Each structure stands twice: as C-alpha cells, then as structure tokens.
Amino acid sequence: MSTLIEAVDLKQHYPVRQGLLGRQTAAVKAVDGVNLRIHRGEVLGLVGESGSGKSTLGRNLMMMERPTSGAVLYEGSDLAGRSHKALHPYRRKMQMVFQDPFSSLNPRMTVEDSLTMPLRFHQPELSAAQRRDAAAETLERVGLPRSMITRYPHEFSGGQRQRIGIARGLIVRPEFMVADEPVSALDVSVQAQVLNLFSEIRESLGLTLLFVTHDLAVVGHIADRVAVMYLGQIMEIAPTRALFTAPKHPYTETLLSAAPQPTVGARGARIPMKGEPPSPLSPPSGCVFRTRCSHATPECDAAHPELRSRAPGHLSACIRDDISLVPAVSDRPTSPRRKQSA
Amino acid sequence: MSAISDAPARRPSPLRVFTGPRMRKFMRHRLAMLGLIMIVGLTLTCFFGPYLLPYDELYIDLRARFSPPLTENHILGTDPLGRDIAARLFSAGQISLTVGFTAMVLSTLIGTVIGLVAGYFGGWTRTGLMRIVDAFLSFPSIFLMLTLAAFLQPSPTMITLIIAVTSWMEVARIVEAEVRGQASRDFTAAARMIGAPHWWIMLREILPNVTGPIIVAATLTVARAILLEAYISFLGYGIQPPLPSWGNMLNNAQQYLESAPWLAIVPGVAITMAVTSFNFIGDGLRDALDARSVK
Amino acid sequence: MTTPSSSTTDPVLSVRDLTIRFKARGRETPVVHGIDFDIHGGETLALVGESGSGKSVTSFALMRLLPDARHCTIEGQVNIGGVNLLELTERKMTSVRGPKIAMIFQEPLTSLNPVHRVGDQIAEAIRYHRKMTRAQIRDRVLELLTLVGIPDPERRMSAYPGAMSGGMRQRVVIAMALALEPDLLIADEPTTALDVTVQAQILELLRDIQNRTGMAMLFITHDFGVVAEIADRVMVMYSGRIVEEGRLEDVLTQPRMPYTQGLLSSVPRLEDAGLRTGALGTIEGFVPTAGNLPDGCSFHPRCPHARPGVCDTAMPALEPHGRPDHPVRCLRIEDIAASDMEDLSV
Numbered sequence: 001m002s003t004l005i006e007a008v009d010l011k012q013h014y015p016v017r018q019g020l021l022g023r024q025t026a027a028v029k030a031v032d033g034v035n036l037r038i039h040r041g042e043v044l045g046l047v048g049e050s051g052s053g054k055s056t057l058g059r060n061l062m063m064m065e066r067p068t069s070g071a072v073l074y075e076g077s078d079l080a081g082r083s084h085k086a087l088h089p090y091r092r093k094m095q096m097v098f099q100d101p102f103s104s105l106n107p108r109m110t111v112e113d114s115l116t117m118p119l120r121f122h123q124p125e126l127s128a129a130q131r132r133d134a135a136a137e138t139l140e141r142v143g144l145p146r147s148m149i150t151r152y153p154h155e156f157s158g159g160q161r162q163r164i165g166i167a168r169g170l171i172v173r174p175e176f177m178v179a180d181e182p183v184s185a186l187d188v189s190v191q192a193q194v195l196n197l198f199s200e201i202r203e204s205l206g207l208t209l210l211f212v213t214h215d216l217a218v219v220g221h222i223a224d225r226v227a228v229m230y231l232g233q234i235m236e237i238a239p240t241r242a243l244f245t246a247p248k249h250p251y252t253e254t255l256l257s258a259a260p261q262p263t264v265g266a267r268g269a270r271i272p273m274k275g276e277p278p279s280p281l282s283p284p285s286g287c288v289f290r291t292r293c294s295h296a297t298p299e300c301d302a303a304h305p306e307l308r309s310r311a312p313g314h315l316s317a318c319i320r321d322d323i324s325l326v327p328a329v330s331d332r333p334t335s336p337r338r339k340q341s342a
Numbered sequence: 343m344s345a346i347s348d349a350p351a352r353r354p355s356p357l358r359v360f361t362g363p364r365m366r367k368f369m370r371h372r373l374a375m376l377g378l379i380m381i382v383g384l385t386l387t388c389f390f391g392p393y394l395l396p397y398d399e400l401y402i403d404l405r406a407r408f409s410p411p412l413t414e415n416h417i418l419g420t421d422p423l424g425r426d427i428a429a430r431l432f433s434a435g436q437i438s439l440t441v442g443f444t445a446m447v448l449s450t451l452i453g454t455v456i457g458l459v460a461g462y463f464g465g466w467t468r469t470g471l472m473r474i475v476d477a478f479l480s481f482p483s484i485f486l487m488l489t490l491a492a493f494l495q496p497s498p499t500m501i502t503l504i505i506a507v508t509s510w511m512e513v514a515r516i517v518e519a520e521v522r523g524q525a526s527r528d529f530t531a532a533a534r535m536i537g538a539p540h541w542w543i544m545l546r547e548i549l550p551n552v553t554g555p556i557i558v559a560a561t562l563t564v565a566r567a568i569l570l571e572a573y574i575s576f577l578g579y580g581i582q583p584p585l586p587s588w589g590n591m592l593n594n595a596q597q598y599l600e601s602a603p604w605l606a607i608v609p610g611v612a613i614t615m616a617v618t619s620f621n622f623i624g625d626g627l628r629d630a631l632d633a634r635s636v637k
Numbered sequence: 638m639t640t641p642s643s644s645t646t647d648p649v650l651s652v653r654d655l656t657i658r659f660k661a662r663g664r665e666t667p668v669v670h671g672i673d674f675d676i677h678g679g680e681t682l683a684l685v686g687e688s689g690s691g692k693s694v695t696s697f698a699l700m701r702l703l704p705d706a707r708h709c710t711i712e713g714q715v716n717i718g719g720v721n722l723l724e725l726t727e728r729k730m731t732s733v734r735g736p737k738i739a740m741i742f743q744e745p746l747t748s749l750n751p752v753h754r755v756g757d758q759i760a761e762a763i764r765y766h767r768k769m770t771r772a773q774i775r776d777r778v779l780e781l782l783t784l785v786g787i788p789d790p791e792r793r794m795s796a797y798p799g800a801m802s803g804g805m806r807q808r809v810v811i812a813m814a815l816a817l818e819p820d821l822l823i824a825d826e827p828t829t830a831l832d833v834t835v836q837a838q839i840l841e842l843l844r845d846i847q848n849r850t851g852m853a854m855l856f857i858t859h860d861f862g863v864v865a866e867i868a869d870r871v872m873v874m875y876s877g878r879i880v881e882e883g884r885l886e887d888v889l890t891q892p893r894m895p896y897t898q899g900l901l902s903s904v905p906r907l908e909d910a911g912l913r914t915g916a917l918g919t920i921e922g923f924v925p926t927a928g929n930l931p932d933g934c935s936f937h938p939r940c941p942h943a944r945p946g947v948c949d950t951a952m953p954a955l956e957p958h959g960r961p962d963h964p965v966r967c968l969r970i971e972d973i974a975a976s977d978m979e980d981l982s983v
Contacts, residue, residue, distance in 0.1 A: 049833065220906075
C-alpha cells in the first residue's frame with residue numbers, strides 16, 4: 001500500500017507567555033514528535049481523550065495550523081514549508097469535516113453558496129450553472145434532495161447539516177479527508193446515518209480518511225487502522241481488530257475497558273485508571289503515561305519509549321514486553337449479528 | 343430543529359435582515375416605530391416644507407422682527423432680523439440631517455473596515471489597529487473637534503469630515519469584537535481550507551454575519567453626529583451664518599432667551615426630536631437584530 | 638401505567654400524569670404528555686432519549702427549575718414523602734431541594750461559582766439547612782470530599798473551581814448534591830462532557846455512593862452504554878412520552894418498541910470492532926418537534942413496522958402486552974414480537 005500522507009517528527013508547541021514583556025515561560029506540547037503514515041484508500045482512526053492533541057494533529061496535516069517543527073509529506077513532498085500560495089493546489093486534494101454542524105456552515109449563505117464556494121477557487125473555468133449542477137449532484141450524493149439547495153442552514157437538522165458539511169468537502173473531489181469528531185454532536189440514531197454515509201463514500205470514492213474521535217466504538221466500526229494518542233504522542237497503532245483484541249499498550253487497555261457498552265454484565269470489570277490526565281503544560285518525565293499506568297516500573301521514569309513493532313503492522317510505545325494486557329474483546333469470530341432495521 | 347419537506351422553497355431576499363421575525367420584532371417595538379415615524383416626518387418636512395412657505399430662509403423683513411409664533415404667515419415666528427423661523431428651521435434641518443447622515447456613513451465605513459481587518463487577522467494587526475482606536479477614544483473628541491474646526495474652513499463638508507473622523511471608533515470596536523467571534527467559527531476555517539482569499543472571507547463570509555450590530559451602531563451614530571454638529575455650531579465653530587443650522591440657530595437665540603424664548607425652543611425641539619428618534623430606532627434595531635436576543 | 642418494582646416499600650419519588658406545556662406567542666405547546674413513574678430507594682432509573690424527547694425538561698420540572706407560570710404550565714403530581722412538590726410555594730421548595738432531592742448537571746461549571754472556594758460552596762449548602770458549628774461543617778465537608786474520591790481533600794477544599802479538571806469539578810458538584818443526604822439524586826447527563834476514563838470513574842463513584850446511602854437516582858442520558866453501567870430500570874422517552882419501560886436486562890436484550898430497537902441497533906459495538914459488520918441500523922427521518930407531532934403514534938412516520946390505518950390513527954397506551962414488568966407503547970407489538978428480537982440477546 002502506498003503512503004498518501006505522512007507526518008515526520010511533527011511537533012506543535014504553543015508558547016505560554018507571562019508577565020509584562022510576554023516572555024515565554026513554558027510551552028503546551030499539543031503534538032510532540034508524531035510519526036504517522038496514512039495509506040492511500042484507508043480509514044485511519046485517531047482516538048484519544050481531550051487534550052491528547054488528536055484534533056491538533058488533524059489540523060496540522062491539513063495545514064490549517066502550521067506545525068512548530070517537523071514535516072507533513074503529501075505524496076512525498078513537504079507541505080509544512082510551503083507558502084499560502086504554494087499550498088493552494090493541495091487544498092483541493094485535502095478537505096476537512098468539522099465537529100459542530102452549527103458553526104461549520106455560514107448561516108447567511110444558502111446551501112448552494114456554501115457548496116459552490118470551493119469550486120470558485122479551484123475550478124474557476126466552470127460557469128455558474130455548472131457549479132450549481134455540481135452542487136446539486138453532490139447534495140444528492142450525501143443523501144439530501146436537490147431541491148434543498150436554495151435553503152439556509154437554519155432550516156436543517158444537525159444530521160442534515162453534517163451531510164452538507166461533508167458535501168462541501170466532497171465537491172472538489174479530494175483524495176484525503178480529515179473528519180474531526182464529525183458525529184460527536186449528533187444524536188445516536190443520526191450518528192449511525194452519518195457513519196454509514198462515511199463508510200459509503202470512502203468505499204465508492206476511494207477516499208483516504210483520517211477519522212478523529214474520542215469514541216472507541218465509533219472508531220472500531222469505521223476504521224481500518226487505529227492510532228491511540230495520549231499527551232501529544234502516539235501510544236499505539238495497529239489494525240483495528242488487533243488493537244481491540246490484543247492491545248499492546250497499557251493506555252489502550254485502560255481506554256478500552258472504560259468504554260461503556262450497551263450490553264448486560266459489562267458493569268464494573270474495569271482496569272483502574274489512576275487520577276486524571278496530567279496537564280500538557282508539564283507532562284511527566286520519561287513515559288508520559290507512567291503516572292497513570294498500572295504496569296509502571298521505575299525504569300519507566302527514565303525511558304522515552306519509541307513506537308516499536310510488536311506484531312505485523314502493530315506498533316506500541318511501551319518498554320514492557322513482558323506484560324499481558326486484557327483485551328476489550330475476545331477474538332472469537334463474531335458476536336451474534338444484530339438486526340438491521342430498514 | 344425542524345424536519346423539512348422537499349418542496350422547493352422561495353429564495354429569501356439577500357436583505358434577510360429586514361424580513362421575517364426580525365422585522366416583526368422591530369415593528370412591535372413601539373418607541374422605535376414612533377422614532378421612525380418622527381424621523382421620516384422630520385426629514386420630509388425639512389426637505390419639502392420650504393416649498394409650502396411664503397418666505398425663504400434669507401428673506402429679511404425688518405418690520406416683522408421678533409414676531410412670536412403664529413403671527414400672520416410666520417407659523418414659528420421670526421428672528422431678530424425678521425427672517426421666518428420656519429423657513430430657517432427647515433433649511434437648517436436639511437444641513438443638520440445631511441451632515442449627520444453623511445458623517446454616519448463615513449464613520450461606519452471607516453469603523454467597519456478597521457474593525458473587520460483587526461478582528462479577522464488578529465495578532466499584531468489587531469493590537470496595532472485597536473491601540474489606534476484607543477488613542478482616538480482617549481482624546482476628548484470635543485476638544486479635538488474644536489481644535490480642528492478652529493484651524494480648518496468650517497464648511498458643512500469639513501464639519502462632516504471632522505465628525506466622521508472623531509466618531510468611527512465605537513463602530514470599529516463593535517465590529518472587531520463581532521468579527522473575532524465569527525472568525526473563530528468553523529465556516530471561516532472551512533473557507534480558509536478551501537483556499538479562499540482573505541478579502542473574500544472577510545467580505546462574503548464574515549461581513550454578512552455582522553450587519554446587525556453595524557446597523558445598530560450606525561443608527562446611534564447618526565444621533566450622535568447630529569448632536570455633535572449642533573454642539574460645535576452652537577459654540578460658533580461649526581456651520582457659519584448666514585447658512586443656518588440647528589446649532590447656530592441656538593447660538594443666535596442665547597441673548598433673547600427672555601424676550602423671545604421661541605428662538606431657542608424651536609430648534610431645541612427639533613434637535614431633541616431628531617436625536618431621541620434615532621436613539622429609539624437604534625434601541626429597536628438592537629432588540630430585533632442583535633444575535634443574542636434573536637432566537 | 639407504572640411497573641411494580643421488586644421493592645415493596647413506598648417509592649421515594651412518585652410522578653403521576655406529569656404534563657408540561659410551554660407558552661409562546663399565546664400558544665401552548667405540550668412538551669411532556671402525562672408521564673407516570675416511581676423510583677424506589679436504592680434504585681437507579683435511567684431516562685433515555687434523544688434531544689427533543691423531553692427528558693431534560695422532565696428533570697427540571699421535578700426540581701421546579703422551569704420558568705414561571707407565564708412561560709410554562711406544569712400539571713400532575715410529583716410526590717416525595719407524601720408531598721406534591723408542584724403545590725409547594727417557592728419558599729417551601731427551597732427546603733426540599735437539598736435534603737429531599739438534589740440534582741447534578743452535564744456541565745459542572747454551571748453549578749459552581751468560580752469566585753468561591755469549593756469547600757465554602759459545599760459548606761454554604763450545609764449551613765443553610767443544618768444547625769452545625771463551624772468545626773462540624775468543616776468536618777462534614779472533608780468527609781464529603783473524601784466520599785467523592787477527591788485526593789488530598791484538606792488542600793482541595795480551599796481551591797477554586799477554575800483550578801480543577803472537569804472530572805474533579807463534577808466530583809465537587811456531586812459532593813454538594815450529597816451534602817444533605819438527599820433521598821433522590823437527579824443526574825442530568827452528568828458524564829457527557831467528560832472523557833471516557835473519567836466517565837467510568839464518575840459512574841463507579843455514583844454506584845458506590847448509592848450502595849452506601851441507599852438513595853434513589855434518576856439518571857438522564859442519551860447513551861445506552863452509560864445506561865448499561867448504571868441503571869436498574871430503564872424508561873425510553875420519545876416526543877414527550879414514555880414509550881417503553883422495563884428492567885435493564887430486558888430493555889437491552891429484548892427491546893419491544895421499534896424505536897428502542899432502532900436506537901440499540903444504531904450503536905456501534907466494541908465486539909464488532911474492525912470486523913466490517915456492514916452498515917449500522919438507522920432510524921429514518923427526524924424526531925418531530927413538539928407542537929408538530931404526527932397523528933396517532935408519534936413514532937409511526939419513522940417506524941419500519943408502521944401500518945397505515947392502524948398506527949396513524951390512535952396514540953397507543955403504555956401497556957404490558959403480556960409482560961407486566963415491561964410495558965410498551967406500540968399497537969403492533971404482538972405482530973412484530975415474534976419475528977424480531979431473539980437474535981439481539983448477547
């Protein structure tokens with residue numbers, strides 16, 4: 001599989017300034033040395049808790065925020081050093097879907113204006129009528145009737161708005177899409193509709209997708225591979241099934257065991273997680289997870305665990321090879337199939 | 343959030359600010375409607391009233407000096423030179439209202455541009471521009487105006503410019519705050535991700551979302567501009583006689599306050615009416631347009 | 638229609654025919670349509686629904702936190718300890734909130750005053766209701782902070798809310814709610830704003846406290862995963878009505894109402910992770926807005942089992958349909974029961 005986009009030792013540090021002269025006293029290390037490859041045509045899930053830096057990493061890859069250091073390679077060429085202008089051709093190839101469907105659409109613009117806007121800047125040769133056609137077509141693509149193109153965002157429900165947000169991303173036919181918590185603000189039943197839409201478009205359009213979320217069940221459903229982030233670093237990255245059935249990092253184990261599941265008897269069987277995430281302003285020395293890790297040893301204070309291959313395609317940033325972790329899911333072939341209502 | 347049918351909707355007008363629930367809300371604001379009616383009445387009277395009067399504002403009739411209101415053809419009386427006060431009031435109103443309106447347009451323009459640029463770009467741009475705003479605000483504008491007026495030729499155009507230059511800061515502050523809010527919303531980020539140029543994002547994406555507060559601020563600016571013009575003209579630095587303005591009519595009336603009080607009352611009432619009306623309209627618009635009060 | 642609980646004692650909370658209407662522009666829009674339920678001591682009842690179902694409005698009505706009579710009307714009975722809260726004066730209600738019934742919210746910051754130390758805020762609640770000396774109150778605050786699992790409570794009591802993480806703040810809010818040992822705790826999406834690991838801790842804390850104090854809990858959420866963690870009984874709400882009610886195991890494994898079935902099938906499952914099990918189940922259409930409810934069963938336009946002439950004519954009642962402990966509001970329950978659900982069990 002070829003690599004479409006790659007992060008190389010990517011860092012995003014935000015200076016914290018204090019005092020009259022605004023001297024920099026510290027830095028929030030939102031993304032701290034991330035190496036990540038996204039293959040063409042795959043869905044990579046990026047999970048983490050708040051403050052893990054998962055959204056910032058997504059924004060870095062999109063060049064929405066320029067990283068402090070490191071490189072973002074798109075098909076081998078670095079984006080991080082490019083000027084606003086030199087990025088323009090890549091803008092068409094990479095698109096973003098946002099979390100909040102209420103703030104991602106301009107309330108004073110019709111759906112048509114919102115959808116045709118990208119075409120103005122990327123296909124200026126199109127006539128107004130052609131743009132309008134393309135917009136209507138894309139709207140149908142995401143499951144909304146063409147006739148709704150003249151409406152304003154406030155006339156739509158949250159799920160419909162999220163579809164419009166997806167349509168705006170799709171209209172320029174991108175290769176790569178970052179979806180930042182795209183279903184978190186939606187009701188359960190609507191969330192399923194939007195997830196199904198994502199599955200469907202990645203299949204039919206061959207889209208490469210970075211799906212950023214805090215919800216493990218969602219990522220398990222949609223992703224081919226999953227990367228787990230904690231305090232600006234990637235803890236583990238593995239094919240989805242392998243991550244859920246044979247986690248190699250204690251953080252993944254804890255995260256999986258904390259995920260609430262609508263099944264009877266799941267209650268209480270938890271791997272205890274000590275305390276709360278430390279402030280990204282002062283991450284622990286050594287392994288950043290050691291302060292909450294139930295398997296931490298004195299060696300972890302000094303170690304700087306790198307991502308290491310532990311199984312084919314399965315990397316983990318933990319120095320302890322000797323521990324056996326509890327999987328969230330036993331690797332029996334499948335659970336009883338659930339009925340799908342029409 | 344309501345589910346919606348597939349029937350094609352009628353395309354709403356681009357001036358959606360003035361339609362639908364906002365308009366109804368404005369119409370229900372009684373004082374604002376009263377203000378609107380008064381302003382329309384005042385403007386029509388000032389601009390078309392002179393055609394119905396037998397005298398023009400410069401006609402001197404020394405035999406009719408100090409006629410109180412309602413004598414013969416002088417509905418509002420005459421001044422110390424026997425000029426018809428009604429004619430002078432209307433003609434002064436044309437100047438005062440024009441000065442007020444033009445100053446508003448100019449200061450809103452300046453304030454909007456500065457606020458838009460400061461709020462959109464943020465960082466050092468914002469810091470620099472907003473410090474300029476602070477500098478202008480910290481200077482007592484009356485003294486600034488009087489100084490400027492003392493050195494410059496006090497024509498109506500110059501007075502308008504002076505007022506505009508000293509009253510755009512309010513608008514700039516309001517616009518800056520609103521734009522900063524809009525610029526942090528995801529649709530702005532989406533437009534940037536598309537590669538839309540800055541001017542496009544500012545004018546097409548953000549500006550339409552801040553028109554409400556701008557309109558409110560502009561309305562209140564008219565009131566202030568009219569008051570300022572009256573103020574400097576009253577102090578003798580504004581519109582110069584024989585050209586009448588509400589301010590210099592008041593100035594002339596000072597020495598006759600006891601013998602001919604109507605000389606002061608008539609322009610005084612006109613100024614009060616104009617200023618309060620614009621303030622009422624501004625209040626009504628604020629209630630109707632302010633994003634925070636609209637559900 | 639209420640389910641007889643396993644407990645034979647009197648319920649802590651008994652709600653009868655609770656109806657809430659909002660008034661706007663001279664029109665009254667019903668948002669909650671005559672709901673009935675009981676909660677017994679030591680029991681957790683989960684109220685599940687999507688946004689717009691009326692679940693939060695219900696909880697606010699129980700606390701009498703809705704706007705005054707000019708904006709809404711509340712009818713029915715909310716009985717706690719033989720007193721109908723809806724008939725109390727605002728003054729009397731103040732003495733009920735705290736010792737009888739307490740509430741925690743989704744966003745802990747809204748219940749905490751940022752300019753006061755957390756210890757003082759908890760102490761305030763105690764001082765208002767109880768005659769205790771300063772030292773006694775201080776001891777009680779320490780005890781409460783320890784109970785909710787705040788490490789180093791001596792130091793934390795003089796911290797300001799802003800200096801705490803979301804999880805710690807929610808613990809403080811829980812400590813405040815528990816300060817007067819309420820008979821009933823209403824928890825309105827208390828973990829929705831928290832990370833999963835913190836959510837797991839808070840849910841465990843609530844379970845633990847309930848085991849120790851025997852208080853009753855009404856837990857409002859949209860998340861069936863959280864429901865499975867905390868609830869003994871479940872009520873599913875749709876468009877201001879309870880559409881299904883039953884024991885946790887029954888509702889999760891054998892949902893009877895097509896709406897509940899749809900909701901459960903739309904939740905992605907951990908055990909299916911990475912298996913590409915195909916599309917998730919969905920419910921077509923939208924939650925109707927209050928005031929625009931369809932005729933007949935409110936769910937029928939979205940229901941895969943709806944029959945014209947049956948479901949669009951009459952609102953079904955919440956009835957046992959053969960299972961007294963698992964009533965459901967569906968006219969076609971007998972027809973669809975056989976075919977549908979056995980393979981949902983886990």
